[in-house]
Amino acid sequence: xxxxxxxxxxxxxxxxxxxxxxxxxxxxxxxxxxxxxxxxxxxxxxxxxxxxxxxxxxxxxxxxxxxxxxxxxxxxxxxxxxxxxxxxxxxxxxxxxxxxxxxxxxxxxxxxxxxxxxxxxxxxxxxxxxxxxxxxxxxxxxxxxxxxxxxxxxxxxxxxxxxxxxxxxxxxxxxxxxxxxxxxxxxxxxxxxxxxxxxxxxxxxxxxxxxxxxxxxxxxxxxxxxxxxxxxxxxxxxxxxxxxxxxxxxxxxxxxxxxxxxxxxxxxxxxxxxxxxxxxxxxxxxxxxxxxxxxxxxxxxxxxxxxxxxxxxxxxxxxxxxxxxxxxxxxxxxxxxxxxxxxxxxxxxxxxxxxxxxxxxxxxxxxxxxxxxxxxxxxxxxxxxxxxxxxxxxxxxxxxxxxxxxxxxxxxxxxxxxxxxxxxxxxxxxxxxxxxxxxxxxxxxxxxxxxxxxxxxxxxxxxxxxxxxxxxxxxxxxxxxxxxxxxxxxxxxxxxxxxxxxxxxxxxxxxxxxxxxxxxxxxxxxxxxxxxxxxxxxxxxxxxxxxxxxxxxxxxxxxxxxxxxxxxxxxxxxxxxxxxxxxxxxxxxxxxxxxxxxxxxxxxxxxxxxxxxxxxxxxxxxxxxxxxxxxxxxxxxxxxxxxxxxxxxxxxxxxxxxxxxxxxxxxxxxxxxxxxxxxxxxxxxxxxxxxxxxxxxxxxxxxxxxxxxxxxxxxxxxxxxxxxxxxxxxxxxxxxxxxxxxxxxxxxxxxxxxxxxx
Numbered sequence: 001x002x003x004x005x006x007x008x009x010x011x012x013x014x015x016x017x018x019x020x021x022x023x024x025x026x027x028x029x030x031x032x033x034x035x036x037x038x039x040x041x042x043x044x045x046x047x048x049x050x051x052x053x054x055x056x057x058x059x060x061x062x063x064x065x066x067x068x069x070x071x072x073x074x075x076x077x078x079x080x081x082x083x084x085x086x087x088x089x090x091x092x093x094x095x096x097x098x099x100x101x102x103x104x105x106x107x108x109x110x111x112x113x114x115x116x117x118x119x120x121x122x123x124x125x126x127x128x129x130x131x132x133x134x135x136x137x138x139x140x141x142x143x144x145x146x147x148x149x150x151x152x153x154x155x156x157x158x159x160x161x162x163x164x165x166x167x168x169x170x171x172x173x174x175x176x177x178x179x180x181x182x183x184x185x186x187x188x189x190x191x192x193x194x195x196x197x198x199x200x201x202x203x204x205x206x207x208x209x210x211x212x213x214x215x216x217x218x219x220x221x222x223x224x225x226x227x228x229x230x231x232x233x234x235x236x237x238x239x240x241x242x243x244x245x246x247x248x249x250x251x252x253x254x255x256x257x258x259x260x261x262x263x264x265x266x267x268x269x270x271x272x273x274x275x276x277x278x279x280x281x282x283x284x285x286x287x288x289x290x291x292x293x294x295x296x297x298x299x300x301x302x303x304x305x306x307x308x309x310x311x312x313x314x315x316x317x318x319x320x321x322x323x324x325x326x327x328x329x330x331x332x333x334x335x336x337x338x339x340x341x342x343x344x345x346x347x348x349x350x351x352x353x354x355x356x357x358x359x360x361x362x363x364x365x366x367x368x369x370x371x372x373x374x375x376x377x378x379x380x381x382x383x384x385x386x387x388x389x390x391x392x393x394x395x396x397x398x399x400x401x402x403x404x405x406x407x408x409x410x411x412x413x414x415x416x417x418x419x420x421x422x423x424x425x426x427x428x429x430x431x432x433x434x435x436x437x438x439x440x441x442x443x444x445x446x447x448x449x450x451x452x453x454x455x456x457x458x459x460x461x462x463x464x465x466x467x468x469x470x471x472x473x474x475x476x477x478x479x480x481x482x483x484x485x486x487x488x489x490x491x492x493x494x495x496x497x498x499x500x501x502x503x504x505x506x507x508x509x510x511x512x513x514x515x516x517x518x519x520x521x522x523x524x525x526x527x528x529x530x531x532x533x534x535x536x537x538x539x540x541x542x543x544x545x546x547x548x549x550x551x552x553x554x555x556x557x558x559x560x561x562x563x564x565x566x567x568x569x570x571x572x573x574x575x576x577x578x579x580x581x582x583x584x585x586x587x588x589x590x591x592x593x594x595x596x597x598x599x600x601x602x603x604x605x606x607x608x609x610x611x612x613x614x615x616x617x618x619x620x621x622x623x624x625x626x627x628x629x630x631x632x633x634x635x636x637x638x639x640x641x642x643x644x645x646x647x648x649x650x651x652x653x654x655x656x657x658x659x660x661x662x663x664x665x666x667x668x669x670x671x672x673x674x675x676x677x678x679x680x681x682x683x684x685x686x687x688x689x690x691x692x693x694x695x696x697x698x699x700x701x702x703x704x705x706x707x708x709x710x711x712x713x714x715x716x717x718x719x720x721x722x723x724x725x726x727x728x729x730x731x732x733x734x735x736x737x738x739x740x741x742x743x744x745x746x747x748x749x750x751x752x753x754x755x756x757x758x
Contacts (some may be wrong), residue, residue: 003411005137005175007103007121017118023116023132023181039075052245066605066724073609098129098540101336108335116249120178123335125363127538128169132178133185136161139174143167168538171365181190209634210573214580218249221588228592234345245597245604249584264619269561273522276557277548283640285544286528287569289562292444293629294503295511295528295555296496299450299457300339301487302513302532302552303436303464304426310347311407316398317419322353324420328412329358331373331382333363340410341425344382370413378414385411385421392418405455426460434463435552442559445513445626448487449496457489482506496522509629511555514539528554563647566630567623569636572615574689577641577646579611579682582592585649586674590656595615596667602724603675610711611682614704621701623692640751644688647747648681655739672719673736677727679715688748693749 008016028713040046046070056066102111102121108123113131116122124141142154145167154170157163163176165185180186200352229238248431266287269278297303315321329348332341348355349618358380370383381388385404388411389395393412395418402409407425411418421750439446448466450457458470473495476488488499496514500522503510512519512526515535520542523529531543533550540546547554583604591596599607656674657666665673684695686708691698699705719728 004119005177006106008117008119010104012563013031013104013117013120016119016413017115020117021182021185022114023071032079032083033755035079035083036075039079039449040071040675043073043353044327045071045717054243054247058240060601066602066609069609073612098131099685108402111628116178116181118178118181122176122178123173124163124169124176125173125336126169126171126365128166129538129541130164130165130169132182133180134163134176135179136174136176139172141169141172141174145169164350167508169444171367172365190432207756210577210637213638214577217581218584221584222246222249225591230594245587245601249587254260261568261572261616261619264616265565268620269565273545273557273561278554278555278557279546280544280550281546282542286558286561286565289511289558290507290630291509291632292511292528292559292568294445294447294508294563295439295457296499296503296513296522296526297446297448297552298513298515298519298532299448299452299460300426302446302550303428303432303460305429305550307425308343308408308426309345310422311425312404312423313347314421315419316421317414317417319414319419322351324414325351326353327354327375327378327380327414327703328382328410328420328422329353330358330375331380331412333361336363338364340408344422379414379416381416382410384626385409388402388413388418391416395419405453405459407451407456428460429551431551431553435556436464436466438556439552439559440482441627442556442558445482445508447485449491449499450487450489451491452488452489457487459715461487483512493534500525513555514543528558530558553635560625561629563625564623567626568618568621571621571686572618573637574641574644575615575682576616577638577688578685578689581605581642581645582648582652582681582685583678585645586652586656586678589649589653590674593653594656594660598667598670598674599678600668600671600675600725603671606718606724607675607682609676610679610714614683614686614707614711617701617707618690619706620703622699624692643751644685644747647750648685651743651746652681653740665732666726669728672722672725672728673732675725676715676719676733676736677740680737681743683712684744688744688751690749694752695744 032613040049046369048067052064052067052071055061087579098113098118100117101108103109103121103123104111116132121137124130124134124136124139130143136157136159138159140159141157141163143157145155157172157174162179165170165180166611215727224288225242226239229242230743233239247382252261266283267287270283273280273286295594300308313321313325317324319327325348332344334341337345345355356375358375360374363371364371364383368383369387370381372384373380381391383401385395392413398418399421402421403422403758404423407423410422411426412422417505426576436446446466448457448461448470450460452460454470454472461470462467466486468484469481470487471480471485471488472490473488473492474490482503496512496519500510500512504525504527509528510526511528511530512522513530513532514520514523515532519531519535520538521541523531523539528545530545530547531540531548535546543559579728590596626725652674655677656670659670659719686704687695687698687700690700700708716733718724719733720730721727
């Protein structure tokens, strides 16, 4: 049956490709205005819109205009950054397009799934994600069709049944002919491995809590101001007059720049990683990489080269070694070669022997544990000795002199009698020892997982300096000393999910590498699931990261990216907490101590807009890489932020007292100078929180520095020209600058040790 199946010629395939187009459905074009309008319908926008209505009701036209400008800016900028992020992810997704085994011109080749055309003959195996609708022509497969039907139960496919694009082959093998591609397939789309609607990571969830705390602070101070107003006899009219100011206190707490900062930083790192051989399929993986403190590593293809070679052949039959090797090679899968198939095929070529063509061939499946072929009347079975020994019950009596711990074993049965045992070994990668040392240097515990036996696993661990115990999965339990664990042997693919969950329950942030179908649940469960270069399509779709190169070094690059994002978001969080607390406290204490809010309403709106411009650019800031897993400590962060805010507030209130009682400035002049003071303090807080050294010893990125200079220059111009606020003199401006710089130096000298330890 299979010998009668043939694929297309390259010429015919090219004609069909030109006629029908690539096997893909272009993603709907990004609708900027739809994204823009969506940004006007969320909690942050509702607060701004309520403030806008309040300003209009109170007849504050100019202030209403500023609030409207802020609202439109947030929506426009959010839509713009979403567009940029989508462009980056789309570029990456094209590199994740699966390949398919296709017969063209009588030869089996690996082809990009976009090049499939109707009539192509393709080979299907366990782990493949179908990129087109196909009709099964030989073999038997089981498909997971939940992606198109919603039903979780696998569906068996017999000859002449149709399997659909977007479904996953979970068992079996077979040949199939493509029946529909692109828009004509049932799902109407090819596989897109980028999960653009993933749940938020740990970082984003914690930042949301920070915003909640800011709102609670603003609410508490607002209540204090209202109570004080009634206590002073200002009555309801006085409170109504202060409503625009109180609304601005809440507006200042709104994280207008947070979505943009996230988008900029994550997209920047995803693009950077793609150039370094790592594709990102879920941006939360980058964020969580900074917190990673344990990683479960597959031995094969990660610690060892993804190249297995035959190290020894033990002939247990009456045939010559050459004859045994030829028969074993005939039982390998030539369409979709595994690393074991490739090792035996290469060994045959190295010996200069001719390849035999089987009369019939059945590929390896996990259910049987072997592949099967018929050659010159001989029945051949190639696979696991354990499985094959169940067929030849005398096999165990013939293997006493074979050291199965020397590597991976593959047995050959000829007419159901043990004929030979091959020992295959994986070569340890040249960079594995250095990469593992780097992981340990960063405070990450690497644990090797392998299906090999304990002695083989221990030998590999020793080669790469993985110190500690290597135990069998059968000896692993709740009492296992995790601190001294270096590796786990005899691991089955289904054990990996249990391992990930076990370590997560122990409080670890877990990374996981994998390549097979059964690795997919573990990759999806891990905070940082990493599909290695040769992974099955379904594994790539499940992982948050996909490596393009073999080995461990790309994982270090993922960690670096995670730390950069973490540092930028930490700076954003500390800056947001500090400057918001400072503004609200200066306004509150100013009112309680001096009887008026010491900042013009227009100035408050401008201050909020300008600060969001700077904090948004933090996503591009220069950072430093730390060598330990990060840990979000909200209490400590709040303590540091409130300490900084308190320092600026105390100096600010003393400055207001001095201007009121010693210099005799008007309320308008005081309001403008407080505005300049708050802007300068906000810029300086960014510089202080972004580094563990003194702020004058570290420089921000060019973009952050440029936006800061523009903000400061605009602030000075508005104050000197009296635009939207009371005009002040150049001397008064100089006084504010001196006070702000001296305050920054004093505060940084006091709090720099605290910042260094965070």
